[in-house]
Amino acid sequence: MRTSKKMKKVMLVGTVALTTLVSSACGNGNNAAESSGDSGDKVTLSFMHPWTSPNVDNEVYKARIAEFEKTHPNIVIKQDGVASAQYKTKLRTLAAANSLSDINVVWPGADLQPLVAGDLLLPIDSEMANWSSILPEDALAGFNQGGKQYAIPTKQTFVDIVYYNKEMFSSIGYEAFPDAYDKFIDAVKKLKEKNITPISLGNKEKWPLQSSILSTLQERFVGSDFLQKVLNKEAKFTDPQYVKALSVIEELTKLKAFNTDANNMDSVQAQDYFIQGKAAMHISSSTVDSRIRITNEEGDKFGIALMPSVEGGLGDAKKSAGVVQFGIAINSELDEKKKQAALEFMKFFVNEELYKELISKGVVVPAKVDIPEDASKYLKEMIALTGNGTSPVFDSVIPTQITDVMQNGLQAITVGVSTAEKVAQDVQTALDNLK
Amino acid sequence: MHTLKGTKYAIFFGLLPALIIYLGIAVVPIGMSAYYSVMNWDGIQPMAFVGIDNYTEIFKDDIFWMTVKNNVFIMLTGIVGQIPAGLFLALLLNRKMRGAGFFRTIGFLPVVISSVMVSLIWGMVYNTEYGMLNSILSSIGLESWRQNWLGDTSWSLISISITYIWQNCGLFMVIFLAALQNIPTEVNEAAELDGATGFKKSMLITIPMIRGTILVTAVYSISNSFRVFDLIQIMTGGGPAHVTEVMTIYMYNNAFMNMRFGYGSAVSVLILLFSLIVVSIVNRVAKEKDA
Numbered sequence: 268m269r270t271s272k273k274m275k276k277v278m279l280v281g282t283v284a285l286t287t288l289v290s291s292a293c294g295n296g297n298n299a300a301e302s303s304g305d306s307g308d309k310v311t312l313s314f315m316h317p318w319t320s321p322n323v324d325n326e327v328y329k330a331r332i333a334e335f336e337k338t339h340p341n342i343v344i345k346q347d348g349v350a351s352a353q354y355k356t357k358l359r360t361l362a363a364a365n366s367l368s369d370i371n372v373v374w375p376g377a378d379l380q381p382l383v384a385g386d387l388l389l390p391i392d393s394e395m396a397n398w399s400s401i402l403p404e405d406a407l408a409g410f411n412q413g414g415k416q417y418a419i420p421t422k423q424t425f426v427d428i429v430y431y432n433k434e435m436f437s438s439i440g441y442e443a444f445p446d447a448y449d450k451f452i453d454a455v456k457k458l459k460e461k462n463i464t465p466i467s468l469g470n471k472e473k474w475p476l477q478s479s480i481l482s483t484l485q486e487r488f489v490g491s492d493f494l495q496k497v498l499n500k501e502a503k504f505t506d507p508q509y510v511k512a513l514s515v516i517e518e519l520t521k522l523k524a525f526n527t528d529a530n531n532m533d534s535v536q537a538q539d540y541f542i543q544g545k546a547a548m549h550i551s552s553s554t555v556d557s558r559i560r561i562t563n564e565e566g567d568k569f570g571i572a573l574m575p576s577v578e579g580g581l582g583d584a585k586k587s588a589g590v591v592q593f594g595i596a597i598n599s600e601l602d603e604k605k606k607q608a609a610l611e612f613m614k615f616f617v618n619e620e621l622y623k624e625l626i627s628k629g630v631v632v633p634a635k636v637d638i639p640e641d642a643s644k645y646l647k648e649m650i651a652l653t654g655n656g657t658s659p660v661f662d663s664v665i666p667t668q669i670t671d672v673m674q675n676g677l678q679a680i681t682v683g684v685s686t687a688e689k690v691a692q693d694v695q696t697a698l699d700n701l702k
Numbered sequence: 703m704h705t706l707k708g709t710k711y712a713i714f715f716g717l718l719p720a721l722i723i724y725l726g727i728a729v730v731p732i733g734m735s736a737y738y739s740v741m742n743w744d745g746i747q748p749m750a751f752v753g754i755d756n757y758t759e760i761f762k763d764d765i766f767w768m769t770v771k772n773n774v775f776i777m778l779t780g781i782v783g784q785i786p787a788g789l790f791l792a793l794l795l796n797r798k799m800r801g802a803g804f805f806r807t808i809g810f811l812p813v814v815i816s817s818v819m820v821s822l823i824w825g826m827v828y829n830t831e832y833g834m835l836n837s838i839l840s841s842i843g844l845e846s847w848r849q850n851w852l853g854d855t856s857w858s859l860i861s862i863s864i865t866y867i868w869q870n871c872g873l874f875m876v877i878f879l880a881a882l883q884n885i886p887t888e889v890n891e892a893a894e895l896d897g898a899t900g901f902k903k904s905m906l907i908t909i910p911m912i913r914g915t916i917l918v919t920a921v922y923s924i925s926n927s928f929r930v931f932d933l934i935q936i937m938t939g940g941g942p943a944h945v946t947e948v949m950t951i952y953m954y955n956n957a958f959m960n961m962r963f964g965y966g967s968a969v970s971v972l973i974l975l976f977s978l979i980v981v982s983i984v985n986r987v988a989k990e991k992d993a
Contacts, residue, residue, distance in 0.1 A: 359961055360958060363744075363745025381961060385746030385747055387746065471941065472939065473941065527850050528829065528830040528853050529853070531825070531830070531853045671959060671960055676943075678943045682943055683855075684945075685943065
């Protein structure tokens with residue numbers, strides 16, 4: 268009996284201790300890299316990034332790292348690729364253990380804030396001359412806190428692109444994507460009548476409804492400055508207009524607009540579902556355009572659009588919700604030699620070349636560079652669609668804990684155990700109780 | 703006298719490494735968790751002492767009580783499912799028969815497969831569109847029984863429990879098999895001479911003989927059920943809308959997703975307390991029966 272108790276304690280604590288162990292192990296890795304850097308002429312820099320899946324842009328990034336190592340034989344980049352779904356968790360855990368890699372990929376806004384508050388990242392204002400001619404201020408704003416710049420973005424992602432199957436829409440009499448909310452709902456109903464799943468949704472990870480769908484509805488109903496107003500306590504999530512935005516998800520649920528297994532599917536499975544022609548729409552980020560259209564032989568079947576305007580809405584129907592992504596940031600605690608090497612890497616890695624390579628692969632970038640001749644027509648279409656102003660994405664403004672309440676609330680609406688009013692109330696309460 | 707003293711030191715030094723490891727990976731982290739649990743800490747900025755605030759907040763959180771309820775559900779279905787199923791399989795395989803080794807291996811297989819694989823496999827079985835379970839139901843004419851097994855709030859926890867039972871009953875089977883094989887052959891022979899065979903022998907002789915083992919497995923099953931994490935995290939992520947969330951996932955989400963390490967630590971202290979309470983109740987009940 269004693270042993271079983273002991274065992275249990277060991278196991279229980281294991282759950283808590285696991286992350287500590289993992290992070291301290293990584294910390295040791297860092298130290299090892301440091302000592303090897305000091306002993307010889309070579310400097311080794313650790314670089315943690317989420318570029319593990321075989322995307323076109325990930326390949327560009329990796330090729331760029333390889334190129335750097337070739338031209339800088341005295342600097343070794345030790346890569347730590349973490350699957351993107353787990354990346355943020357690992358970054359936060361390493362930050363908690365104060366053992367971030369030398370160079371890290373970071374997210375802007377609410378995600379960057381705690382790292383800056385903990386003095387974990389190096390301000391790079393003195394280096395900004397390298398990028399000032401190609402990066403507009405609004406591309407840098409998300410990585411600027413308290414007047415200091417902490418990272419440089421590599422790509423721009425619009426999260427609320429509606430991909431639609433042109434054939435299916437034409438079969439219900441829509442030759443173009445509906446331009447008003449009423450028509451959109453009408454299309455959903457007609458698709459349903461024809462036994463076509465209107466929208467493929469993979470919400471198991473809980474962020475797609477929040478990030479891709481709520482962000483766009485929010486813009487249409489309450490406008491771009493609403494979230495900031497809520498944080499400043501000048502508005503509330505319970506305001507009737509915001510509840511209306513949430514009740515769209517309730518309405519879509521009642522119309523059975525989503526596939527039945529939306530909460531068991533991940534976002535990639537939902538893309539597959541759409542590409543295979545099992546649903547008429549899929550609402551996701553501009554990043555998946557390369558899968559759905561650019562590298563897909565049947566890409567012409569699919570069109571892109573934004574969620575249409577709503578009657579009485581306070582926002583702009585032309586704006587797309589977007590964030591700049593993959594900020595490259597440097598650990599604040601590097602010695603002089605490593606710091607210089609890291610800055611050298613950063614200058615090489617994020618420059619005009621990188622942006623051009625990304626564009627030619629169909630990736631939207633935040634930089635002002637000429638669009639090359641060989642850019643795909645899909646990319647040009649995407650740039651035209653998203654070029655009319657950017658509205659905020661929910662989780663890039665609202666703190667993580669509150670986003671968590673919202674995400675679970677949205678999921679609750681889709682399984683019919685909650686309502687728009689109740690979710691708005693819960694999220695507002697969580698915000699009021701925030702410490 | 704002299705030699706005895708020497709032996710004492712030898713025993714002490716012999717136990718020392720194990721003691722240090724045990725302290726390092728069990729006692730110290732529990733202490734650290736308890737310490738963090740009275741702090742407000744985002745993991746990066748300095749900790750702030752908040753006393754029992756985390757605990758009062760947890761007790762007021764409906765979602766926490768929902769996760770406790772879910773843990774109790776997993777615990778009860780675990781005990782009711784795993785122990786009888788393990789015992790039944792053990793009784794079945796505890797005889798001289800052809801291929802017994804093969805069947806024992808099959809029975810034990812789920813225990814050896816990693817939880818990640820188990821979750822992925824069962825995720826496919828339960829899949830609404832092309833899952834095995836729904837396909838079987840359709841093919842035998844029970845179309846109307848098809849369900850959204852993991853996505854429907856009324857089915858998801860039950861579906862997970864079934865996977866959990868399947869995953870663990872093999873381990874109980876092996877423990878029971880070992881116990882059954884320790885029953886002296888004289889007892890079995892005496893029972894058979896007195897005319898007890900088959901079901902009667904199992905109920906009146908075999909099962910009472912391994913009562914101690916059954917109690918140990920019950921305690922094990924309870925403490926196991928409070929630790930369940932990976933299975934649910936992978937199959938549903940605690941969703942939809944918290945209906946399959948258990949205390950460990952609640953702790954994980956708060957500590958590592960929401961960056962509230964103090965709050966998460968408080969939850970982990972509560973998990974420890976809860977399982978200690980339930981285990982001590984079981985031990986007490988068992989002792990009373992012995993007396």
